[in-house]
C-alpha cells in the first residue's frame with residue numbers, strides 16, 4: 169500500500185503539513201486498502217487547516233466507521249458467495265500446515281508417496297507389490313511401488329537409479345537396450361516397477377533390475393460425473409492488469425461481447441481465470457519500467473472495476489498465479505481477504521491448485537508454473553504446447569512431478585499438488601498460449617492471456633497467443649474459441 173500512503177503524504181503536503189512517526193506506524197498496520205482510501209477522501213474534503221504535524225488521532229478518526237463498514241462488507245460478501253453449486257474438493261486455502269521446518273519436507277514426501285501409491289495400487293493387475301526392505305538381500309522376481317529419488321545414465325548407456333519407499337531404499341538398474349529405457353522417468357515420480365533382484369555379488373549387489381513399469385495414469389473411460397449444468401463455461405487467464413502491455417482495447421471488446429445478445433455469450437454462466445490476475449510488482453528485475461500501475465492494490469482495484477462490468481449472473485472463479493500477491497511456493501492459498509473485499513460478490517477466490525465440483529463437474533485449476541520445468545526435461549513436451557505438459561501431469565498424477573526445478577513447493581503435510589481425483593476439466597494458464605485437447609476422458613484447456621509480448625518474451629522469442637476466450641459447452645463437450653486479438 170506504499171502508493172496509497174504516498175497519496176496521503178501528497179494531500180498533506182498540499183496543506184503544508186506532515187505525518188508524525190506514530191501516524192506512519194498506524195498507516196502501516198492498516199490492513200484494508202478501503203481504510204486508507206477513506207482517509208484520502210476525508211482529507212480531500214477537509215477545508216479547515218490541518219494540524220502540524222498530523223498525528224495518529226488526527227487520521228484514525230476518519231477510519232472508525234469505515235473500518236466497521238469494511239469488515240462487515242467483507243464478511244457479508246463471503247457469506248453471500250454463490251457457492252451452492254460450487255463445492256471445494258481440494259484447496260490449501262485455510263488448510264496450510266507448512267512451518268518451513270526441515271521435517272516438513274520429510275512429511276510432505278511421505279504423503280506424496282502414499283497418495284500416489286494408493287492410485288498405483290489399483291493398477292497392479294495381481295502383481296503383489298513388496299516393501300523394498302523385504303526384497304533386499306534376496307534374488308529373483310519382485311514388484312515394488314517406489315519413488316524414484318535420483319536417476320542418471322551411466323557411461324555404459326544404462327540408467328542407474330535410487331528407488332525408495334517408506335521401508336527403505338535400493339539401487340535400481342534399467343538396461344540401455346530395454347523398452348523401459350525409452351520411458352521418460354523423472355526424479356520424484358511414483359511408479360510400480362516389476363523386475364529382478366540380482367544376486368548378491370559383483371558390482372550389482374542389492375540391485376533391482378527394472379523390466380517393466382506402470383504409472384498411475386488415468387483411466388481410458390471414466391465414469392462420467394452426473395451433471396446438471398445450466399449453461400456454458402468460459403476460460404481466460406493471465407490478465408496481467410497493471411502491465412503496460414495489458415491489452416485494454418481487446419479486453420473492452422470482450423466485455424462488450426459478453427454483455428451482448430450473442431447466443432454463446434448469453435449462455436455463459438461461469439468464467440474461469442487460472443491465475444496471474446495482475447502483473448504484480450517486483451516479480452522480475454526492472455519490472456517497474458514495464459508497469460502502468462505501480463501499486464499492487466491499485467492493480468487489483470482496477471481488475472475489480474473490470475470484473476464489475478461483467479454480467480452479474482456469471483460466477484467468476486479465480487485462483488492466483490506467480491504474479492499475484494500470495495506466496496510464490498505452491499500450493500498457493502487464495503488471495504487475502506482485503507483484496508477479495510475489493511471485488512463484486514459474483515467473483516470467487518480459490519487456491520492454486522484447486523479441485524472444484526461445479527454442478528457435478530470436477531474442475532481442476534492449476535496456474536501451470538511446472539509446464540516450463542516439464543518442457544525442459546521431457547522431449548515430448550513443448551512450452552508452446554502446454555497440453556503436452558498437462559498430459560504428462562495426468563499420467564504421473566501430479567501437478568509438479570519434479571521437485572527442485574523452477575517451481576518451488578511449500579511442504580504441506582498433505583500433498584495438495586497430487587491429482588488424486590481424475591478431473592472432467594483440467595485448466596491451466598501461465599504459458600500465455602491458447603490450446604484445447606483431451607486425454608482419455610479429461611478435457612484439457614490452457615487459457616490464453618490479455619498481455620501482449622513483453623520485453624522478456626521478445627528476448628527469448630516467445631510468442632504469446634493473446635486475447636482469446638475458450639467457451640465449453642458441458643452438455644456436448646464442444647469447445648469454441650472467440651478471438652479478440
Ligand SMILES: [Fe+2]
Pocket residue numbers: 406408444489491598599600
Ligand atoms: Fe502470466
